[in-house]
Amino acid sequence: xTRQSRLALAVxxxxxxxxxxxxxxxxxxxxxxxxxxxxxxxxYRPDGGVVASQLGWSDYFNDPQLKLLLAAAxxxxxxxxxxxxxxxQARAQYRIQDSQRLPQVDASGSAVRTRTPLDTNSGGSGxxxxxxxxxxxxxxxxxxDFWGRVxxxxxxxRANYLATISxxxxxxxxxxxxxASTYLDLLETGxxxxxxxxxxxxxxxxxxxAKLRLDAxxxxxxxxxxxxxxLTQAQQTLGAQRLSQAQSRNQLTVLVGGRxxxxxxxxxxxxxxxxxxxxxxxxxxxxxxxxxxxxxxxQSLSAARANIGAARAAFFPRISLxxxxxxxxxxxxDLFSEDSFTWSFGPxxxxxxxxxxxxxxxxxxxxxxETEAVATYDKTVQTAFREVSxxxxxxxxxxxxxxxxxxxxxxxxxxxxxxxxxxxxGVVSYLEVLDAERNLFSAQQSLLELIRxxxxxxxxxxxxxxxxxxx
Numbered sequence: 001x002t003r004q005s006r007l008a009l010a011v012x013x014x015x016x017x018x019x020x021x022x023x024x025x026x027x028x029x030x031x032x033x034x035x036x037x038x039x040x041x042x043x044y045r046p047d048g049g050v051v052a053s054q055l056g057w058s059d060y061f062n063d064p065q066l067k068l069l070l071a072a073a074x075x076x077x078x079x080x081x082x083x084x085x086x087x088x089q090a091r092a093q094y095r096i097q098d099s100q101r102l103p104q105v106d107a108s109g110s111a112v113r114t115r116t117p118l119d120t121n122s123g124g125s126g127x128x129x130x131x132x133x134x135x136x137x138x139x140x141x142x143x144x145d146f147w148g149r150v151x152x153x154x155x156x157x158r159a160n161y162l163a164t165i166s167x168x169x170x171x172x173x174x175x176x177x178x179x180a181s182t183y184l185d186l187l188e189t190g191x192x193x194x195x196x197x198x199x200x201x202x203x204x205x206x207x208x209x210a211k212l213r214l215d216a217x218x219x220x221x222x223x224x225x226x227x228x229x230x231l232t233q234a235q236q237t238l239g240a241q242r243l244s245q246a247q248s249r250n251q252l253t254v255l256v257g258g259r260x261x262x263x264x265x266x267x268x269x270x271x272x273x274x275x276x277x278x279x280x281x282x283x284x285x286x287x288x289x290x291x292x293x294x295x296x297x298x299q300s301l302s303a304a305r306a307n308i309g310a311a312r313a314a315f316f317p318r319i320s321l322x323x324x325x326x327x328x329x330x331x332x333x334d335l336f337s338e339d340s341f342t343w344s345f346g347p348x349x350x351x352x353x354x355x356x357x358x359x360x361x362x363x364x365x366x367x368x369x370e371t372e373a374v375a376t377y378d379k380t381v382q383t384a385f386r387e388v389s390x391x392x393x394x395x396x397x398x399x400x401x402x403x404x405x406x407x408x409x410x411x412x413x414x415x416x417x418x419x420x421x422x423x424x425x426g427v428v429s430y431l432e433v434l435d436a437e438r439n440l441f442s443a444q445q446s447l448l449e450l451i452r453x454x455x456x457x458x459x460x461x462x463x464x465x466x467x468x469x470x471x
Contacts, residue, residue, distance in 0.1 A: 136326015
């Protein structure tokens, strides 16, 4: 390319870049005020020294089987794979939109040979052949972004891309919490089944003894039927728990990606589930950075504001630039000579006059979407605040309920022993034994439920504070 053509192209590109993006009509992109109280309730906020957002899930949980299941879920969960793919989609869309901020330069070359017949009316004959050779570069229809329309569209695409990344991280945390909660449900039902089977065996033996006493005339048929009721209740409870266990296992299979890993290590019982901590709750303002769902909502708000700027820019003239420079010659030997240089340069302007309210409607839509984004952001922050507050309250009270439930079970066990002894001595009827056995069974079931709820609350607090983003 000759010096003149390079100079012309450089001028076109420099002018294009310098003139674009002079004004930005988007609203100021600032974070809304915190729509919650400045701190959590002090009664439910014991001190903690571990920051959840700096702790990976493999450091927080101690159960080896749960860790293996979490690793499988992170690797194979189909929804997480889809969320990761959406990141690549948003990144590609951002790159496509951002490329519009710079002029597109195309290079071209051609060689054409044309044969034209001579005029036979004048008595001549034959034909004439013409050759044409071209080589050059061109900038086609590049918009000079005086009002920031293209830049705001690029900023919107970038914010959407960042929001997609944060949304994927939010789903990642949700997946960790779902796997851990389902696993704890499975542990609870497994221990309830073991307890129900032992209870069933004991009540089967009790029914056999009641039958012998009935046949011997020592007790009435009423005592025998009451023992039979205890047995059928245990059988019914055992069937319901086995159904719950199958459903929890099926749910866990879906969460880990369709197949549970082989050769799983032994699980720890509910009583031995331990968690790194205690966790430091921090301040509600800390959630704005540690919770990826809040970050995603904030980026979506930024995208909505950038779209307002693009909609406002549509009311101003749109100026485009077209330029080209190159070489043309009828002979290939003379193509790169100075005499063959050619160039063209031409701006164009367009301004809609009558669009029947389309631009007003587009701006109104952009503003309404911003209002929705602000409300979504506030709601996301408030939801995060509530989740942390609920988990802190659970940490305060669930432990006390577990201790109370243990004392209740101990008392019910003593009551059942006394009732059985009094029945054997003939002091009371079997109805007292029946009530004692029922209350003991219910107390033991409640204890397991409370232990599981306390463990799940520890998981919920960890996720609510933004922990577990990394392994």
